[in-house]
Amino acid sequence: MDVSRPGKGRLRIAVTGASGDYGRLLLSRLDQDPDVESILVLDVVRPEGDKVEFHRVDLTRYDAESELTDALTERPVDALYHLAFLFGPIRNGSLAHELEVIGTMNVLTAAGRSRLPRLVVPSLTAVYGARGNNPAMLREDSALQGCPHSRFVTDKVEVEGQVRAFRERHPDMRVLVLRFAPVLGPSVDNPATRFLKNPVVPTLMGFDPLWQGLHEEDAARALHLALRADASGEFNIVGRGVMPISGLIQQAGARPLPLPGPLFRAGLHTLDAVGAGTLPVALLDYIHYSWVADGERAESALGFIPLHHVKDAAAALKRS
Amino acid sequence: MAKGVLGNDPFKRGAASRPTEASTPGGEEKAAAAESVTKKKPGPGGTASAKAGGKAAAAKSRKHEGKKTSGKAKGGKAVEGKKGAAAAARPPAQASGTRPPAPQADRTEAADAALSPREPTPSQQARAPLVPQTSAHDADDAVLPLREPAASTPLTLDSQAPGPVNDAGAPTSKQRDVDLALAEALAADVAEATATAVVDAALGAEAGPDAEVERLMATEFATELAEAAVEEALERGAHAQSLEQEQELAAAVAAQVADSAARAAIDKVRARHATPDAPAVTRWERETSVRVVLTEEADTSAVEPEVELPDATRDEFPPGRRGPLSLVPPPATNAGESSYRESFPPESGRGEPEGIRPLAERAVAALSLARDIAGQALASESLARAMLAMGGLKDMLRAGLGTGGGANLDEYGKDPSLVERLEPVLEFLYSQYWRVSVQGVDHVPPGAAILVANHSGALPYDGLVMSMALTRERPDLREPRWLVEDQVFHAPMVGTLFNRLGAVRACPENALRLLDEHRPLVVFPEGYQALSKPFGERYRLKRFGRGGFVKLALRTGAPIVPVAIVGAEETSPLLGRIPASFLGLPYVPLTPLGPLPLPAKWSIRFGEPIGVEDLAPEAADDLGEVQRLTERTREAIQSMLQSLLRERRSVFAG
Known part of the structure; x- marks a missing residue:
């Protein structure tokens, strides 16, 4: 089942959600990969690229599954990157749920029917949840406690559950789940970058949890490595080192403003209720307790060694 | 030159x-x-x-x-x-x-x-x-x-x-x-x-x-x-x-x-x-x-x-x-x-x-x-030192507030540069204020070891002092860490600060990882109860948790070193408790000088290691065996405490 075995022709890769941040990062790498023959993009918009074969699929539609199956079986692909995920909570929670959970369900069904050799799904280290009872380093087998206040994270946890069940049903397939630490970089946009890009960043007074960050280049590299890795399962993809949130804020060129917890909470809830909230309320948990994931498995099994320190990733945010 | x-x-x-x-x-x-x-x-x-x-x-x-x-x-x-x-x-x-x-x-x-x-x-x-x-x-x-x-x-x-070289002789007036x-x-x-x-x-x-x-x-x-x-x-x-x-x-x-x-x-x-x-x-x-x-x-x-x-x-x-x-x-x-x-x-x-x-x-x-x-x-030199110490304390306050920053933290959250900047303060506390005397530190074996100590005082300075004592007296060992119960670890400011100074949240995953790194690991099995006991019950050991440290020792083979600490109780005696659930704390301890410690003299005695080599790792599931070892450790510490207390003539002078 190894796609990179010798004698095999050049690779044909399918990608959903190619216009998102992950898709953009990955496509530029695949474009330069000489082993990649063509990229089948299953998305609603056509991305740039010489190798791109575009096939319009809307994952939120009821017929998405059959379209996907057709597209994948018409000409077999060597790997499917399912990257059609949101990068932060959106106001329309039900649409997000349709896209992430139902969309993933469709993709998994199509992947099972077309007997794909390899499936790569991105996730977040946020699915572990920021809890007081987290160990210093969360390994891949730690419980996914998620964040009960956040539909976004809950959806991600649900997606992870689906993918795990799928992997257990299809032991002959390589199913890789990459749990990314907050991706930081000049060209990505997610709650973490939005949070850090403010000139003054509110934090919880008396708490300074450790954060990890992943430079966007490292994220792209990890996605690319997943194409050939002889491994299956979940991997924490994290940058080098950890930093307290205040240090991260300072590195990003902003100033931390410690606010007493109740005040901060009330303010954030008010903003959210008014509709002006730029910061998700769930972020409160993540700036309260540490959620440091251990990238050891990605290093040993995936061969992913981050090049960038969190510090550099945060500083890259400042330069943009 | x-x-x-x-x-x-x-x-x-x-x-x-x-x-x-x-x-x-x-x-x-x-x-x-x-x-x-x-x-x-x-x-x-x-x-x-x-x-x-x-x-x-x-x-x-x-x-x-x-x-x-x-x-x-x-x-x-x-x-x-x-x-x-x-x-x-x-x-x-x-x-x-x-x-x-x-x-x-x-x-x-x-x-x-x-x-x-x-x-x-x-x-x-x-x-x-x-x-x-x-x-x-x-x-x-x-x-x-x-x-x-x-x-x-x-x-x-x-x-x-x-x-x-001046070999030209006496210079003329023109020269x-x-x-x-x-x-x-x-x-x-x-x-x-x-x-x-x-x-x-x-x-x-x-x-x-x-x-x-x-x-x-x-x-x-x-x-x-x-x-x-x-x-x-x-x-x-x-x-x-x-x-x-x-x-x-x-x-x-x-x-x-x-x-x-x-x-x-x-x-x-x-x-x-x-x-x-x-x-x-x-x-x-x-x-x-x-x-x-x-x-x-x-x-x-x-x-x-x-x-x-x-x-x-x-x-x-x-x-x-x-x-x-x-x-x-x-x-x-x-x-x-x-x-x-x-x-x-x-x-x-x-x-x-x-x-x-x-x-x-x-x-x-x-x-x-x-x-x-x-x-x-x-x-003058002493004031320069004092200024340095003030700088360190300022950094400490910032770290506690959560604005300290720092880029060189390890994955447990210790900030070596903060510790370095606080060194004047710590040194003063250690050698002049508390005059920590250490006995039997040679009992600590190299490599992974579980140091089991009595927890005491309303404010848990003892972990910090233990790690200072180990780094000072046994520089050959790897840098020690101490485990802190959740209530302290997640208290605002205190928890963050302790974390930066080297405290690690007490849980089996962290303990196993630290022992894997061949560090001496300081644990306080009494946990939170020991901190919240009134001053009248000082130096009376509480129940030793559920014997987690014994299971840890059995699983990893790390020896258990009983340690008795005297002086911590008087450093911050608990006079009362102010309820403070709104701060995320069960209570705020009422101590004589607030967060500041009293200058009681500290004595730390390390006992003979209790080896667990002759027991299989499966013994960790044998509750009886765990209980027996727990009790043995507890008795060793209690007896060392008694003898230290007998030897002590004065709380503050030693």
Whole structure:
């Protein structure tokens, strides 16, 4: 089942959600990969690229599954990157749920029917949840406690559950789940970058949890490595080192403003209720307790060694 | 040091002096100036000029060294040299005809140029071979517009005294003149560079219509003072001084005097802003006087420009002042203000026509005196330590608040740089406040070990002290960590701070990972109960949790070392509990000094390790076995506690 075995022709890769941040990062790498023959993009918009074969699929539609199956079986692909995920909570929670959970369900069904050799799904280290009872380093087998206040994270946890069940049903397939630490970089946009890009960043007074960050280049590299890795399962993809949130804020060129917890909470809830909230309320948990994931498995099994320190990733945010 | 450097190949001297410069972190500007002097030389002078440059640089660097070691005997006197050199005579170079006075603007430019490293211009290089070796004066005239007298004169010396070693015998009077002129010219350069640097540094931030004029005036004034001082110094110490000595002395004196005089000038200029009717700079210039006393010593490095002044406060100048970038930030005006004071000794009786002047003057004098006293206090070692400690405490507070930042944290959250900055505080607490005495620390085996200790005191300082004791007494071990129960670990501020200092949340995953790293791991199995027990139950061990540490030991094979800590209970006795659920805490402990500890004496006793090698890892599931080992550890600690308590005569004295 190894796609990179010798004698095999050049690779044909399918990608959903190619216009998102992950898709953009990955496509530029695949474009330069000489082993990649063509990229089948299953998305609603056509991305740039010489190798791109575009096939319009809307994952939120009821017929998405059959379209996907057709597209994948018409000409077999060597790997499917399912990257059609949101990068932060959106106001329309039900649409997000349709896209992430139902969309993933469709993709998994199509992947099972077309007997794909390899499936790569991105996730977040946020699915572990920021809890007081987290160990210093969360390994891949730690419980996914998620964040009960956040539909976004809950959806991600649900997606992870689906993918795990799928992997257990299809032991002959390589199913890789990459749990990314907050991706930081000049060209990505997610709650973490939005949070850090403010000139003054509110934090919880008396708490300074450790954060990890992943430079966007490292994220792209990890996605690319997943194409050939002889491994299956979940991997924490994290940058080098950890930093307290205040240090991260300072590195990003902003100033931390410690606010007493109740005040901060009330303010954030008010903003959210008014509709002006730029910061998700769930972020409160993540700036309260540490959620440091251990990238050891990605290093040993995936061969992913981050090049960038969190510090550099945060500083890259400042330069943009 | 200067001798050794000077005694070598002349080409190497300029370079040889640089490491010294590099080793004086304070004087960047001056090092740059010295370097530029060095760089300017090669144009006209060839080898000899390189030598001169080297000397200038060497003299400079020695001066820096003087600054560094200023706490020693030389300190006060050298500072006096600065301020006392306020002699008003015209530059000596003029008298000997080597250097006619340049316009002010020219001088500043030249000084500026001296500050920025500059390659010799082609014209200079072209002229160089034409300089006749015999005529110092001609050479000077030739390079005069470029103001490099020091560069050309060594040529004559070279013909007379081939080596830097003084084997030329007694100099003739003509030679002496030349030597003097040379040294003075060199000193003039140095003085200008220094003065410009100081003035620029002091006035750099200020902008205004008069800024440029002020700058020029201040530089000019400082340079003149310095030159006068140099001349005086050279005349006094004329006999039996070799050329190098003279030059070094001249450069040193010039730089110091220029430094202080420039500050004085700046003050003056500022004062003039405040009181527009104040006399011009030239006026008090005339009133100052200098007396340079040179000690006769063979080694040039011992030459001290010792200037006596009719000023009673001379000993108050802390050595830290002399470096513009010293550790203690110098109030930029001290030396200047005292010379200012000197110039008007009877302040009240001066009978100034303006009524406002004496008042302002008195205010300035009082202010400067206050500054002097404060400066001296700051320069003393213990207060410097205290300041460092304050800085550390500030960082600690910031870390606790959650704005500490830091980029070098390990994955557990320890911030080694914060610990380093807090070292003065920790050291004080450890060895002076709590006077921790440690017994049996050799029982701690190398590699992974579980140190089981009694938890005590309302505020859990014991983990910190345990880790300090282990790092101090057993540097061969890996850095220890201690486990802290959730209630403390997630308390706002306290938890964050403890985390930065090395505490790790108590859970099996963390413990296993730490033991995997072969660290000594300090655990407090009583946990939270021990902290919340009233003072009356002190040193009575609570239930040892559920024996988690025994399971850990059985699974990893790490030995258990029982540890008894006495003194922690009295350090922060729990007097009461203030409910504080709104802070996310079960309660806030009421202790005598709030978060501050009491100075109880601590004793830590390490017991014999309890090995678990003969038990299989599966024994961790045998609750009976776990219970037995837990009880054994508990008894070991309790008995050590009893004996420590019996041996203790006084809570605070030990």
